Amino acid sequence: MINNIVLIGDETSLLKNIKKQSKSIMKFIEHNFSNDNFIYSFEEESVLNEVSIIADLSSNLHKNLCGLFFLLDYFKRNNIAINNLFFPYFPYSRTNHIHKNQTANLFMIVEHLNLYNIKRIHCCDSHFQNQDIGLKAELNIVEQENIFAEEFSKIIHKNTIVIGPDRGSEKRVEKICSQFNIQGFYFDKKRINHQENVVIKPNTKFEKIIKQAEEIVLIDDEICSSSTLKKITEYVSYANQDCKINIFITHSFMTNIPNFIRNESVKIVYLTNSIHSASELKSNKIIIKDISSIIAGELHA
Secondary structure, three states: OEOOEEEEOOOOHHHHHHHOOEOOEOOEEEEEOOOOOEEEEEOHHHOOOEEEEEEOOOOOHHHHHHHHHHHHHHHHHOOOEEEEEEEOOOOOEOOOOOOOOOOOEHHHHHHHHOOOOEEEEEEEOOOOOOOOOOOOOEEEEEOHHHHOHHHHHHHOOOOEEEEEOOHHHHHHHHHHHHHHOOOEEEOOEEEHHHOOOEEEOOOHHHHHHHHOOOEEEEEEEEEOOOHHHHHHHHHHHHHOOOOEEEEEEEEEOOOOOOHHHHOOOEEEEEEEOOOHHHHHOOOOOEEEEOOHHHHHHHHHO
16 A cells, blocks of 8 residues: 555545555645636645655646646645656657647756655656656656556467558567567558648568467557557558557557557557546447556555
């Protein structure tokens, strides 16, 4: 069981399950003002010398991110150490162009986090993976192969291949292939004019590998429009109509059941509840993996 946790974010299935695994949830009070500004305070008996924070920012992103920084400032002023700050999803923009589910530039967020006494920062399967982003705190990324370890061990066998949708998935593919001693590759994906129109280049070598496979594990860290997965499932189905596709996505921003899931080759789509909207998708082909126990395990280690 985890001690002294502060939960940031709306009441989601993830945060509800986290509560069941904690001895002490620190209660904070949100004080709203007439101009929609707000601050947080705690009941006096709740405040101790150190805390862990779980920041679920998947809904009301900007409000909850501001709330997180208010709380970090509160802890700093009251000399309360932050042992762990866990982001189920770490939201940021890789450029100064902010859109959709993203927020401020990555290094702007890092600069803010570096202002506070945080020992460890955790996140699930982030775009920046293990590159040095300048955090003062120790960075721990829970990789996709660890999040879906149980599912991979049940599905993957010698006639399974692993596919990544683009060059950014190269390391994910390599790790899983090495672990299970199987083949895999990643596509050279192109976006037309940086929009959602996706082109998957034909490759005779890939088609030969697909034709020999009984099942495919298709992995990605995020899904928004699903246009990439639609193209890949069509490509695989054309190459080997008998091959079944198991899709693993860590962070899902989909609000509706995507068209690609109707493809007969698609067997199961695995998502996590790191994003609140994922839990609202209802389909016999979609399985939502609760990551609360993974978070609890990381914080308790």
